[in-house]
Amino acid sequence: MTQTVKEKFLDLLKEQSSYEEAIGLMAWDMRTKAPKKGMDNRSEVLGVLSEKVHEIQTSDKMKSYIDELKGQDEDPVLVKSLEEAEETYNKTAKIPGKEYREYVTLQSKAESMWTEAKDKNDFESFRPYLEELVEFNKRFADYWGYKEHRYDALLHNYEPGITVSKLEEVFPRVRKALTELLDQIKKAPKQPDPSVLEGHFPKAQQEKFSEEILKRMGYDFEAGRLDETVHPFAIGLNSNDVRVTTKYDEKDFRTAVFGTIHEGGHALYEQNIDPKLTFTPLATGTSMGIHESQSLFWENFISRREAFWQNHYELFKRHAPEKFESLPLDQFYRAINEVKPSLIRIEADELTYCLHIMVRYELEKALIGEEIEVKDLPELWNKKMEEYLGVKPEMDSEGVLQDIHWAGGDFGYFPSYALGYMYAAQIEKTMSKEIDINRVIEQGDFKQIQEWLTSRIHQYGKMKKPLELLEEVTGEGLNPDYLVDYLTHKYKHIYQF
């Protein structure tokens, strides 16, 4: 019963995937159910298992299987798995072991320092850690290599194919269009009234509504579940176990409704990946940006649409306070689409959201490119917020300290959010040529939409790179015009200018 090299390689990938499923479950558990006193021990266990994954990815065994198998087999799943494993091997092998371990320690220290600094509104106490993180990331970028901009090497981790020069083509254009749109909105004579949405929304009712909507989206509850958490997320343990979490605010139903639908979009992606990719590194979304395009597609392009509420307003009312009985759909729809620049990214409306991303992108690119220094961040942050959104933080805790990403060393991640948004608009445009989206939504049966997304996107997992997938699905490369057109059209209608 001697194994072939191919079998050995696939076994090693399965071992890695098994640790990843265990890690995923432990992470889900920690964020939903786990008793708090067990967390210290659990963190150590997570450390041991993550170290195991790292060991496999960088093992001599892995290297030798890759070398032996490359070009020897035409099975596309094997070919792509080899590519993926090789990229991970190279990326990791380029960082000296000692530096990697120091970095892991720094990340965990920096995250806890960030939590404290944010609580105390004290950027200075966090600054030295952030400086170190930036230094590590610059060094890593140099190890990995890049053609034009050092920041490209970091972008590659989240959105392969995307570079600074590509972003510079699109981000400023989008920023200009959105800030102009925002100006018109501010001046528009007919403003929505969000106070009509106020009321008390019991958790149990919100839970029922969330479940109902997830089912309608095509989310399979036999291959997943919905739980409550503090910071909502979706997680795929395997394609038959993809869990959604949400948060219920009894004063504001929007948190759970749009949050659940957003995470549901991520979950549909993971649930519909081709089972033949199971136990390979291909059995997940192809990039952060494409993943985000799926959540934003459902959240913004479906559930913030007028047609959606034409169908779902009755269902909503059944789970809402009585006052909504007399609230006309039109007022409701306009209220849930109120545009209001805020200081906090995760509270942003769909129009200003991208502007929050631009602020972060420009700053981290400049940091990695050594055009600015960490100590300058608070001031620059506030300046850009004022320039792009017209609001200015009074404290760093609602400014530069608000997000955890940098504390975790995640430089190059933020652009994915805006890219996902642009991808989603582009995908929506293509879909609308083949499917009468409004009609399908009004009928309340999203099966057609979900099947379309599965056949074009979901099933492939990581078999296609993000830009390759985008090109195949939409017939063109990244094009931000669709997003701008969509938002312009939508908000002209809502604000009537």
Next chain:
Amino acid sequence: MTQTVKEKFLDLLKEQSSYEEAIGLMAWDMRTKAPKKGMDNRSEVLGVLSEKVHEIQTSDKMKSYIDELKGQDEDPVLVKSLEEAEETYNKTAKIPGKEYREYVTLQSKAESMWTEAKDKNDFESFRPYLEELVEFNKRFADYWGYKEHRYDALLHNYEPGITVSKLEEVFPRVRKALTELLDQIKKAPKQPDPSVLEGHFPKAQQEKFSEEILKRMGYDFEAGRLDETVHPFAIGLNSNDVRVTTKYDEKDFRTAVFGTIHEGGHALYEQNIDPKLTFTPLATGTSMGIHESQSLFWENFISRREAFWQNHYELFKRHAPEKFESLPLDQFYRAINEVKPSLIRIEADELTYCLHIMVRYELEKALIGEEIEVKDLPELWNKKMEEYLGVKPEMDSEGVLQDIHWAGGDFGYFPSYALGYMYAAQIEKTMSKEIDINRVIEQGDFKQIQEWLTSRIHQYGKMKKPLELLEEVTGEGLNPDYLVDYLTHKYKHIYQF
């Protein structure tokens, strides 16, 4: 930063414990929350992680650390960890790899064949698998070695120190006493009326009562949680994350009340193990029997006691239907202690429970000792049931096919249940000399009891062998008289003979 051999050994144990925590969480999840479609994948992941544990336990590295460290260090935790690791190594290394793998495959096949056979009441379809399992276990027993009876080698896996000759001293004596007691009970003039316990008990109310009782027992909800399941269990992931599960029958509150308290007893053991044993193989209960003594102590010796209900009946009534308002405590107490021989072990009352165990013990001992054959089991089972309990199964599904243990190859396990019961009675006797148990219970504060158990038993984990622990706690070896006395006294009072 070179590691000493001791550090390397402890690291390897930590790695093993980490896999075990992950396996434990996955098992808990599968039995409480996990979506059913993900189960196939999950089983494979469990397989990979279990294989990892097995690899570590039998690794050359483990062997060399043990050999190098033995006798070199006096740290008692290290000494006991070495003993434990060595025993596992030897036990596992004695089985040829090929046979071990065949056995694992057989176990999983046999379990699924058993499920089918039980459903269809078809012993014959399960027989060949059971025969193979018996053959494997006989062979394993021979590999492991024994002095007197081949079955001793299997007993050792669950209750080290216990042998056939020890069991033969106590089991027949207990059996005789219990069957005589049962006869007297059957003939007693004053029988309890269990119909007074009937009613509708909404799940939510039962849940609240269960939580309340667990808290009173000293179960720490910040280091654990309570969930619903089909076959209740408690599981310790680490001493700060010990989870209890229970089952709610809306027609019969006894399932959840006594079930939760039983599992709570197991959980208290795991929650109170000395933290310095963390990440060693000593951080768990010392044997199946001692573990069962803790669950049975709480279930039978505390919560089926009159004093318990003197304190808790009011609390119970708050969560129970109105009819209980007018039910006198005495009638309630007698009804929950009704003795009624049943066919099914897990539904047995506290008096006849041990007789169920005797049936299984005698049969499996005879199988391993080649005094009987698998094909004779159904008939022998029914005969013994009639002889000891006075009831006879009409179908194998309520007879020899009822328990999963043999299908999993667990021969030698059943006696632990009865031993646990005897240990519990012995422990209760000792405790009663130091603590006025009735008074403590009446006051509803179990802290004294829980602390007594922690200081004498729980904290030690596997630092002491079961019989060594028993001797230290109670001042004598296994003595079944305490159990017989306890039951005789209690049931004479209830049935008034």
